[in-house]
Amino acid sequence: SQQGEEDPQALSIQEGENATMNCSYKTSINNLQWYRQNSGRGLVHLILIRSNEREKHSGRLRVTLDTSKKSSSLLITASRAADTASYFCAAPRPDNQAGTALIFGKGTTLSVSS
Amino acid sequence: SAVISQKPSRDICQRGTSLTIQCQVDSQVTMMFWYRQQPGQSLTLIATANQGSEATYESGFVIDKFPISRPNLTFSTLTVSNMSPEDSSIYLCSVEKTSGGDTQYFGPGTRLTVL
Numbered sequence: 401s402q403q404g405e406e407d408p409q410a411l412s413i414q415e416g417e418n419a420t421m422n423c424s425y426k427t428s429i430n431n432l433q434w435y436r437q438n439s440g441r442g443l444v445h446l447i448l449i450r451s452n453e454r455e456k457h458s459g460r461l462r463v464t465l466d467t468s469k470k471s472s473s474l475l476i477t478a479s480r481a482a483d484t485a486s487y488f489c490a491a492p493r494p495d496n497q498a499g500t501a502l503i504f505g506k507g508t509t510l511s512v513s514s
Numbered sequence: 515s516a517v518i519s520q521k522p523s524r525d526i527c528q529r530g531t532s533l534t535i536q537c538q539v540d541s542q543v544t545m546m547f548w549y550r551q552q553p554g555q556s557l558t559l560i561a562t563a564n565q566g567s568e569a570t571y572e573s574g575f576v577i578d579k580f581p582i583s584r585p586n587l588t589f590s591t592l593t594v595s596n597m598s599p600e601d602s603s604i605y606l607c608s609v610e611k612t613s614g615g616d617t618q619y620f621g622p623g624t625r626l627t628v629l
Binding site for chain 2 (some may be wrong): 435440462
Protein backbone atom coordinates (compact mmCIF):
# COMPACT_ATOMS: atom_id res chain seq x y z
CA SER A 401 0.00 0.00 0.00
CA GLN A 402 1.20 3.50 -0.73
CA GLN A 403 2.21 5.67 2.18
CA GLY A 404 3.38 8.83 0.42
CA GLU A 405 1.62 10.62 -2.41
CA GLU A 406 3.28 13.63 -4.05
CA ASP A 407 1.76 16.44 -5.99
CA PRO A 408 2.14 17.83 -8.50
CA GLN A 409 3.30 14.88 -10.59
CA ALA A 410 5.22 17.24 -12.84
CA LEU A 411 6.44 20.81 -12.41
CA SER A 412 8.16 23.08 -14.92
CA ILE A 413 9.72 26.35 -13.82
CA GLN A 414 12.34 28.87 -14.85
CA GLU A 415 15.73 29.18 -13.22
CA GLY A 416 15.58 31.42 -10.18
CA GLU A 417 11.98 30.56 -9.34
CA ASN A 418 10.95 28.56 -6.31
CA ALA A 419 9.58 25.03 -6.58
CA THR A 420 7.17 23.54 -4.06
CA MET A 421 6.29 19.87 -3.92
CA ASN A 422 3.77 18.35 -1.56
CA CYS A 423 3.49 14.92 -0.03
CA SER A 424 0.57 13.39 1.81
CA TYR A 425 0.65 10.18 3.79
CA LYS A 426 -1.90 7.90 5.32
CA THR A 427 -0.84 6.71 8.76
CA SER A 428 1.03 8.12 11.72
CA ILE A 429 4.77 8.28 11.15
CA ASN A 430 7.82 9.04 13.25
CA ASN A 431 9.75 10.54 10.36
CA LEU A 432 9.56 11.36 6.67
CA GLN A 433 12.42 11.51 4.18
CA TRP A 434 12.84 13.34 0.88
CA TYR A 435 15.04 12.07 -1.93
CA ARG A 436 16.18 13.28 -5.34
CA GLN A 437 16.80 11.06 -8.33
CA ASN A 438 18.58 12.26 -11.45
CA SER A 439 17.74 10.51 -14.73
CA GLY A 440 17.03 7.06 -13.30
CA ARG A 441 20.16 6.91 -11.19
CA GLY A 442 20.46 6.22 -7.48
CA LEU A 443 18.59 8.21 -4.88
CA VAL A 444 20.25 11.09 -3.11
CA HIS A 445 19.03 11.70 0.42
CA LEU A 446 17.96 15.31 0.95
CA ILE A 447 16.35 15.65 4.36
CA LEU A 448 14.84 13.57 7.15
CA ILE A 449 12.25 15.34 9.26
CA ARG A 450 10.96 13.79 12.48
CA SER A 451 7.40 13.88 13.73
CA ASN A 452 8.29 16.35 16.48
CA GLU A 453 9.76 18.81 13.98
CA ARG A 454 7.70 21.29 12.00
CA GLU A 455 10.33 22.69 9.70
CA LYS A 456 13.85 21.87 8.62
CA HIS A 457 16.33 23.63 6.36
CA SER A 458 19.29 22.46 4.32
CA GLY A 459 20.86 25.02 2.01
CA ARG A 460 18.20 26.03 -0.52
CA LEU A 461 15.85 23.32 0.71
CA ARG A 462 13.09 23.79 3.22
CA VAL A 463 10.91 20.92 4.40
CA THR A 464 7.80 21.28 6.52
CA LEU A 465 5.78 18.61 8.25
CA ASP A 466 2.19 18.92 9.42
CA THR A 467 1.30 15.77 11.31
CA SER A 468 -2.29 16.92 11.90
CA LYS A 469 -2.84 17.06 8.14
CA LYS A 470 -0.50 14.16 7.42
CA SER A 471 1.35 16.20 4.87
CA SER A 472 4.82 17.51 4.10
CA SER A 473 6.21 19.97 1.62
CA LEU A 474 9.60 20.45 0.01
CA LEU A 475 10.52 23.94 -1.12
CA ILE A 476 13.51 24.54 -3.36
CA THR A 477 14.39 28.22 -3.50
CA ALA A 478 16.21 29.99 -6.34
CA SER A 479 16.11 26.88 -8.50
CA ARG A 480 18.88 25.96 -10.92
CA ALA A 481 18.95 23.81 -14.03
CA ALA A 482 20.87 21.24 -11.98
CA ASP A 483 17.80 20.82 -9.75
CA THR A 484 16.06 19.09 -12.65
CA ALA A 485 15.25 15.65 -11.26
CA SER A 486 12.53 13.51 -9.74
CA TYR A 487 11.76 14.10 -6.08
CA PHE A 488 10.29 11.46 -3.81
CA CYS A 489 8.96 11.48 -0.30
CA ALA A 490 9.19 8.28 1.69
CA ALA A 491 7.71 7.24 5.01
CA PRO A 492 8.28 4.15 7.15
CA ARG A 493 6.09 1.12 6.72
CA PRO A 494 3.16 1.48 9.11
CA ASP A 495 3.29 -2.10 10.33
CA ASN A 496 7.04 -2.23 11.11
CA GLN A 497 7.23 -5.82 9.96
CA ALA A 498 10.38 -5.07 8.00
CA GLY A 499 12.06 -2.72 10.42
CA THR A 500 11.99 0.73 8.92
CA ALA A 501 11.60 -0.15 5.26
CA LEU A 502 10.27 2.81 3.32
CA ILE A 503 7.14 3.26 1.30
CA PHE A 504 7.66 5.73 -1.53
CA GLY A 505 5.31 8.12 -3.21
CA LYS A 506 5.07 8.31 -6.98
CA GLY A 507 7.34 11.32 -7.14
CA THR A 508 7.33 14.79 -8.64
CA THR A 509 9.31 15.40 -11.81
CA LEU A 510 10.83 18.86 -11.70
CA SER A 511 12.13 20.53 -14.82
CA VAL A 512 14.08 23.78 -14.47
CA SER A 513 14.84 25.64 -17.65
CA SER A 514 17.39 28.38 -18.10
CA SER B 515 26.42 8.83 6.09
CA ALA B 516 27.22 5.62 4.22
CA VAL B 517 28.94 5.05 0.91
CA ILE B 518 27.29 2.27 -1.05
CA SER B 519 28.48 0.64 -4.23
CA GLN B 520 26.61 -1.71 -6.51
CA LYS B 521 27.87 -4.06 -9.18
CA PRO B 522 27.13 -4.20 -12.01
CA SER B 523 25.93 -0.68 -12.71
CA ARG B 524 23.99 -1.93 -15.69
CA ASP B 525 23.53 -5.09 -17.70
CA ILE B 526 21.63 -6.43 -20.67
CA CYS B 527 20.58 -10.04 -20.27
CA GLN B 528 18.74 -12.70 -22.20
CA ARG B 529 15.46 -14.05 -20.94
CA GLY B 530 15.73 -17.21 -18.90
CA THR B 531 19.12 -16.31 -17.45
CA SER B 532 19.96 -15.04 -13.96
CA LEU B 533 21.90 -12.02 -12.73
CA THR B 534 23.41 -11.45 -9.31
CA ILE B 535 23.72 -7.87 -8.09
CA GLN B 536 26.17 -7.01 -5.34
CA CYS B 537 25.81 -4.28 -2.76
CA GLN B 538 28.81 -3.20 -0.66
CA VAL B 539 28.75 -0.64 2.16
CA ASP B 540 31.78 1.15 3.54
CA SER B 541 30.76 0.55 7.17
CA GLN B 542 28.73 -1.91 9.20
CA VAL B 543 25.00 -1.31 9.04
CA THR B 544 22.08 -2.86 10.81
CA MET B 545 19.50 -2.85 8.04
CA MET B 546 19.85 -3.55 4.33
CA PHE B 547 16.99 -3.46 1.85
CA TRP B 548 16.46 -4.19 -1.83
CA TYR B 549 14.09 -2.13 -3.96
CA ARG B 550 12.92 -2.31 -7.54
CA GLN B 551 12.04 0.66 -9.72
CA GLN B 552 10.23 -0.25 -12.88
CA PRO B 553 10.43 2.18 -15.83
CA GLY B 554 8.72 5.46 -15.03
CA GLN B 555 7.59 4.21 -11.63
CA SER B 556 8.43 4.77 -8.02
CA LEU B 557 10.39 2.39 -5.80
CA THR B 558 8.90 -0.82 -4.46
CA LEU B 559 10.45 -2.78 -1.64
CA ILE B 560 11.44 -6.33 -2.61
CA ALA B 561 12.83 -7.58 0.68
CA THR B 562 14.80 -6.89 3.81
CA ALA B 563 18.18 -8.63 3.79
CA ASN B 564 18.79 -10.16 7.21
CA GLN B 565 22.31 -10.96 8.30
CA GLY B 566 22.73 -14.65 8.97
CA SER B 567 19.15 -15.60 8.20
CA GLU B 568 16.64 -15.72 5.38
CA ALA B 569 15.48 -12.46 3.86
CA THR B 570 12.02 -11.09 4.62
CA TYR B 571 10.08 -10.73 1.38
CA GLU B 572 7.27 -8.36 0.57
CA SER B 573 4.00 -9.49 -0.88
CA GLY B 574 4.43 -10.34 -4.55
CA PHE B 575 8.12 -11.23 -4.25
CA VAL B 576 9.38 -14.76 -3.59
CA ILE B 577 12.70 -16.28 -2.67
CA ASP B 578 12.86 -18.54 -5.72
CA LYS B 579 12.69 -15.54 -8.04
CA PHE B 580 14.78 -13.11 -5.95
CA PRO B 581 17.18 -15.03 -3.71
CA ILE B 582 19.07 -12.74 -1.36
CA SER B 583 22.18 -13.30 0.68
CA ARG B 584 23.66 -11.22 3.47
CA PRO B 585 26.74 -12.93 4.86
CA ASN B 586 27.90 -9.98 6.99
CA LEU B 587 27.04 -6.42 8.04
CA THR B 588 28.53 -4.72 4.96
CA PHE B 589 27.55 -6.89 2.00
CA SER B 590 24.46 -8.31 0.32
CA THR B 591 23.51 -9.83 -3.03
CA LEU B 592 20.25 -9.98 -4.90
CA THR B 593 19.77 -12.49 -7.71
CA VAL B 594 17.12 -12.01 -10.34
CA SER B 595 16.37 -15.54 -11.55
CA ASN B 596 14.91 -16.87 -14.75
CA MET B 597 14.54 -13.37 -16.09
CA SER B 598 11.83 -12.10 -18.39
CA PRO B 599 11.44 -8.66 -20.02
CA GLU B 600 9.11 -7.69 -17.16
CA ASP B 601 12.13 -7.81 -14.85
CA SER B 602 13.70 -4.87 -16.68
CA SER B 603 14.08 -2.31 -13.90
CA ILE B 604 16.52 -0.45 -11.76
CA TYR B 605 17.42 -2.45 -8.66
CA LEU B 606 18.63 -0.47 -5.66
CA CYS B 607 19.99 -1.49 -2.33
CA SER B 608 19.64 0.75 0.67
CA VAL B 609 21.04 0.74 4.18
CA GLU B 610 20.19 2.08 7.57
CA LYS B 611 22.92 2.21 10.17
CA THR B 612 20.57 1.62 13.08
CA SER B 613 17.08 0.28 13.25
CA GLY B 614 14.28 2.69 13.91
CA GLY B 615 13.89 6.07 12.30
CA ASP B 616 17.36 6.64 10.94
CA THR B 617 18.34 8.07 7.57
CA GLN B 618 18.24 5.50 4.80
CA TYR B 619 20.92 5.74 2.13
CA PHE B 620 20.71 4.30 -1.34
CA GLY B 621 23.21 2.80 -3.69
CA PRO B 622 23.63 4.04 -7.29
CA GLY B 623 21.37 1.30 -8.62
CA THR B 624 21.73 -1.45 -11.22
CA ARG B 625 19.91 -0.86 -14.47
CA LEU B 626 18.80 -4.21 -15.85
CA THR B 627 17.43 -4.74 -19.34
CA VAL B 628 16.10 -8.17 -20.27
CA LEU B 629 15.69 -8.97 -23.93
